[in-house]
Every structure is written in structure tokens, then in C-alpha cells.
């Protein structure tokens with residue numbers, strides 16, 4: 001009898017627990033290659049971020065991959081990490097090991113989808129399966145076709161809320177062995193983050209999940225969730241969720257256990273509510289494809305913003321006339337994380353006060369955020385730029401009022417030195433422009 005050799009391509013699902021694709025690959029193959037490809041320097045659009053990944057993102061990813069490799073070893077497997085792009089390495093592996101099945105988790109990334117389409121086209125005899133593991137529901141569970149995705153979150157929530165979420169699937173006891181010989185990893189990060197807030201890896205994510213619900217903070221989440229600084233005001237599930245070290249269904253299961261033991265209230269409901277926002281953006285990104293990165297988003301009219309290099313640079317560095325924005329940006333640059341309230345304020349400032357093209361702000365956050373998630377990042381930016389799923393079509397925050405509300409004693413601004421900035425936003429104002437005299441054509 002011939003052996004079935006399979007390949008499982010890890011992406012943003014760096015876990016064993018509740019990984020439906022991995023479980024299916026394990027059940028259907030005799031030998032399995034577990035592969036992770038380091039992405040080529042590929043920006044989401046033509047707006048190239050300053051470097052590939054911020055130190056925070058890079059270190060978190062490295063930790064998550066190392067942890068995954070360790071967990072795989074316990075199950076008789078190991079992780080092959082390739083520096084070559086997936087489209088180069090996968091054909092080599094197919095020929096070398098006679099691979100018959102290829103599996104991967106579903107991904108909203110535009111380039112990941114192109115890769116998948118190309119592989120299917122080149123290898124018609126291979127079975128390809130993509131399995132949803134980043135979301136609470138898979139496509140078949142949704143009561144609408146993706147093309148009929150409700151155009152606002154409220155409408156989406158109304159149809160989604162009655163659905164039952166499947167329980168998280170326990171990790172497999174064993175995996176089929178790998179036919180590939182051991183090879184050194186092509187990349188070990190030698191960068192280190194100064195006092196990192198989060199440590200990557202599945203076990204770290206699960207430990208954080210338990211710690212969060214043991215702390216009782218879930219019962220006051222709704223009152224504290226708009227905080228700006230510290231670990232306790234919100235769940236901080238996002239870094240592990242975005243990298244797939246934690247599954248959204250595992251979180252819901254822990255939330256339901258908590259509600260049974262400690263009581264359900266508005267706050268516990270609100271954690272679920274926020275996870276539905278995440279779900280909405282995942283569907284939204286699948287639905288709209290590359291329009292997620294387009295200047296006019298899902299609307300037909302382009303915003304009236306532009307690109308001013310000096311303003312952009314000042315925003316990135318936290319050197320604008322808006323102390324609350326400066327504090328948030330400095331927090332992001334030194335930790336790789338920013339609160340949800342902070343993200344709303346800096347994005348609103350970017351578009352409305354500085355008049356900048358929203359895609360540059362989204363690209364900067366893609367580079368910096370430790371919890372960067374394609375759908376959540378670009379979807380939220382579109383929403384705030386007025387080109388997304390916001391029925392009001394326009395969100396401009398009054399930064400003075402927001403400061404009074406969320407940082408009344410300026411503790412956050414002082415901590416992150418938000419008051420220090422250049423006196424003027426633009427170093428060249430209208431009076432400094434060279435005088436140009438126009439001559440009448442002869």
C-alpha cells in the first residue's frame with residue numbers, strides 16, 4: 001500500500017490546540033511535513049513599510065515558531081522553516097516527497113490567496129484543502145453567502161448572535177511522522193525587544209487566557225475597556241489571537257466557563273461582542289479581497305486626503321501638536337501595542353487633523369503592531385477613514401475632549417512624554433514657499 005504524504009502549511013495559526021486543518025491533515029496522511037515560510041519582503045500594497053517587521057513583531061513571531069516546534073516535537077513532528085517563498089519551496093517538496101495532499105488554514109491575505117490559486121493551477125492532481133481556524137464560524141455555518149455580507153456590524157451581529165459556536169477541538173495526541181530530514185532554521189532573530197509586554201507561543205497564550213479569567217477582570221471589562229495604559233483594562237488576547245497561538249473558539253469556551261462559575265453580566269457579554277467585531281472584519285476581508293487595501297475602500301469615492309512626508313514622519317514619531325496622539329504613538333513604538341481607544345484617536349488624527357492618506361497609517365501599524373491582523377487592521381482603518389463599514393461614514397474624534405475623558409489628570413501623556421513636540425506641524429508654511437512669477441506666454 002502506498003503512503004500518503006501530506007504537507008501542512010502554517011501561517012497565522014501557530015498552535016496545535018483547536019487547529020482543525022492540522023487535525024484533518026493528521027487524520028488523512030501517513031507522513032506529514034509541517035512547513036512555515038518566512039514571507040518575502042512583501043508589503044500589502046505599494047506602500048512599503050520602513051522595514052519588514054518591527055522588533056516586537058519579529059521577536060514575538062520567533063518565540064511563537066520556537067514554541068510551535070517544541071510542541072510538534074512532543075507529538076513526533078517538527079517544524080520546517082523555509083527562507084524561500086512558499087511558491088518556490090512547495091514545488092521542490094512536492095517533487096522530492098511525492099506529496100499528494102496540501103492543507104492550510106484559511107487566510108484573508110491577498111498574497112496568500114494568490115499563492116493558493118497558483119498552486120491549485122500548477123498541480124491539478126494534488127488535493128488542496130483550506131480549513132477555517134482563525135474564526136468562530138466557517139463559511140458553511142454563516143446564514144448568508146459572503147457576497148451578501150451585511151454592510152454594517154449591527155446587522156451582522158443580529159444574524160450571527162443566535163448561532164451556536166462549536167466547541168474548541170482538543171489537540172491531537174500524536175501526529176504522523178515527517179519524511180523530511182532535519183535542517184537548521186534559516187532565521188533566528190538576534191534582535192531583542194526592550195522589556196517586552198508579551199511573550200509569543202501557544203503555551204504563553206493559554207497561560208494568559210487562564211490568568212485573565214482567574215483574575216476576575218472579565219466582570220468589569222465593559223467599564224475599563226477604554227483604558228490607555230496597563231495590562232488589566234482589556235483582555236490583551238490580541239497578540240496571541242493574531243498570530244494564531246490562541247483560537248477564538250478556545251477563548252469563547254473559557255468565557256462561557258467563567259460565566260457559569262462567576263456569573264454572566266454586561267462585561268462578559270462585551271468580550272463576546274468584541275470578538276464578533278473581529279469576526280465581522282474577517283468576513284469583510286474575505287468578501288472585499290484587495291479592496292481592503294484600496295484608497296476608496298469599499299466606497300466609490302476617494303477621500304480628499306493626500307500624503308505629506310513631514311506630517312507622516314511626525315505622526316509616526318509622536319511629534320504632532322496633539323499630546324494624546326504623541327503619547328499613544330510613543331507607546332506603540334516602544335512596546336508594539338496600543339489600546340483600542342488609542343488606535344481610534346491616532347487614526348482619526350491621521351486622517352482628519354493631518355489630512356493624510358489612511359493607507360500609510362495602516363501600513364505603519366502593520367509594521368509595528370505585535371497583534372497585527374490583516375482583516376482587523378485594514379478594516380478598522382477603513383472604518384475610521386470613512387471608506388469602510390461605517391453607516392455614519394465619518395468618525396472624527398475631538399482630541400481635547402477625548403483627553404479630558406480618558407486621561408483627565410494627563411498621567412498617560414506625562415508617562416509617554418506626549419507634551420514634547422515641535423512648535424509647528426509643518427516646518428515650511430505658505431509664507432516660506434518660493435515666490436514664483438508667471439510670465440504671460442509671448
Ligand SMILES: Cc1cc2nc3c(=O)[nH]c(=O)nc-3n(C[C@H](O)[C@H](O)[C@H](O)COP(=O)(O)OP(=O)(O)OC[C@H]3O[C@@H](n4cnc5c(N)ncnc54)[C@H](O)[C@@H]3O)c2cc1C
Pocket residue numbers: 225234235236237238239241242271274275277278279281338339340341343344347365369371372373374376377378380381384
Ligand atoms: C486603527 C485600528 C487598527 C487596529 N488594528 C488591529 C490589528 O491589527 N489587530 C487586531 O487584533 N486588532 C486591531 N484593532 C482592534 C483593537 O484595537 C484591538 O483588537 C485591541 O485593542 C486589542 O487589545 P485587547 O486584546 O486587549 O482587546 P479587547 O478590548 O480585550 O478585545 C478582545 C478581543 O476582541 C477583538 N477586538 C476588539 N476590538 C476590536 C475591533 N475594533 N476590531 C476587531 N477586533 C476587535 C480582538 O481580537 C481583541 O483581542 C485595531 C483598531 C483600530 C481602531
